[in-house]
Amino acid sequence: MLAPARRRCAQGIASASLLTSESIPGFLLPAFQAPTALRTFATTSPCLSKIGSAPLSLPPEVTFRVIAPSARGKGARVQSMSTVHVKGPLGELSMEIPAYVNIDQDPSLVGPTLTVQDSSEAKQRAMWGTTRAYLQNLIIGVSEGHSAILSLNGVGYRASVENTATTVQPEYPGQQFVNLKVGYSHPVELGIPQGVKASTPQPTRLLLEGPEKEVVMQFAAKIRMWRKPEPYKGKGIFVNGETIKLKNKKIK
Template sequence: MSRIGKKPVELPSGVTATISGQTVEVKGPKGTHSFTATDDVTIVQEDNVITVTPRGSSKRARQQWGMSRTMVANMVAGATEGFKKELEIQGVGYRAAVQGSTLKLNLGYSHDVDFDIPAGVTVTTPKPTEIVIEGSDAQLVGQVAANIRDWRRPEPYKGKGIRYKGEFIFRKEGKKK
């Protein structure tokens, strides 16, 4: 039994959901999102509650049960408050700035890195060493944060690079004489 799949998804005030077949569409103040579930699960809406149940006891049906419920819950959360990822930049001379729809990164390369910000995501830099990524789609926000982080991952000796806020980097000791 899926502990996550058993929980119903409650719709807060100001959010509406429509279910047609296997497609769930959620509308809220932050935008509209839709998700098409597989035929292994049944999605039902009663009043302000959406429930997901598996069609059978196969392994795939149980896998899709929890995943489908999480997708619906993420759409509801994105339509109401949205999602946010924060990145920190550590390193001498490493900095970031937003210019229009481009994020300019100085990361110790011989050139500046220009990262085009996709639609549906807002990127701000409150400080030159902080990047805040916000949007209503959880997958898109996480993917943009991962793509930015990939330009200079934190290294284990000095800790230089781009890391998630609060991320612990296991530090290694350098070689000795």
Template sequence: MSRIGKKPVELPGGVSATVSGQTVEVKGPKGTRSFTATDDVTLKVEDNAITITPRGTSKRARQQWGMSRTQVANLVTGVTEGFKKEMEINGVGYRAAVQGKVLKLSLGYSHDVDFEIPEGVQVTAPKPTELVVEGIDQQLVGQVAANIREWRKPEPYKGKGIKYKDEFIFRKEGKKK
């Protein structure tokens, strides 16, 4: 039995959900998101909550049960609060600035990196050494943050690079004389 799957997803005030076939569409103050579940689970909206139940006792149905419930819960969280990734830039001369739909990164290369901000994600730079990636799609927010981090991953000796705010960089000791 899935412990996660058994719990219904509560719909807070201002959020509405409709189920048509295997697709659930959630509308909230921040936007609209939808998720299409596999045929192994059944989706129902009742009593201001979405319940997910497996169709059968196969291993795949039980796997999809908890995963589908988590995906629907992420839809509800996305349209109410949204998702956010905070990043820090460490290094001499490393900085970021947002100009329209382009994120300009100075990361010690011979040229500035121009990162196109995709649709559905907002990137802000409150300080030249801080970035905030926000949106209603958790997967897209995480992927954009990972793509930005990919330009200059933090290195273990001086800690230079782009890292997540809550990330710990294991530091190494340099060479001894």
């Protein structure tokens, strides 16, 4: 069905190539010539991320140790992964890193530096910067800690930290609970994960602190789910200076 159209197009291109500068004006001649090379929209060269090659910032009070995989895992289909242990004033954390990621702990360097076996492979190149970012979060967690500030915006919205709860059972001894009053007829009580500290500097402010960034931010997202920010009155639970663009009210 499309063969006649393709044939006519090919004939048109062939006839156009026979045209000379005598039969058409000179300013139209470049339009009938075959393109020499394809041009891209971008005029600048691609700039790759340098996060993976940046050395880790290691405070003096933090101990950074890499444990090689055991010989028992050799010969398996899945390669064994090394384990990184980070110990600081706020605790001790560990993380497994892929087998193709190497950590150079040369004392002459500014800090531990990560490299990969084949930087031309997309997966290794992607995990290069990701692994470095995770390790830096562990170092910050055991030295300074991570925090999340939740702001409760709404009439009567407030939060408090209680030692007991009536609707949920404690998961470990001494667990505390966050009690939210955000417009529901029933109490909203959430158990604080182990290793996370919660406090209320103000009735409408909730501060979460802990060494593991994923645990802190996941608990903050769990609290935010009870009152997501809405765009008409700006009410809801906001995390770490979160803002929302207000919409105009629908007037019939």
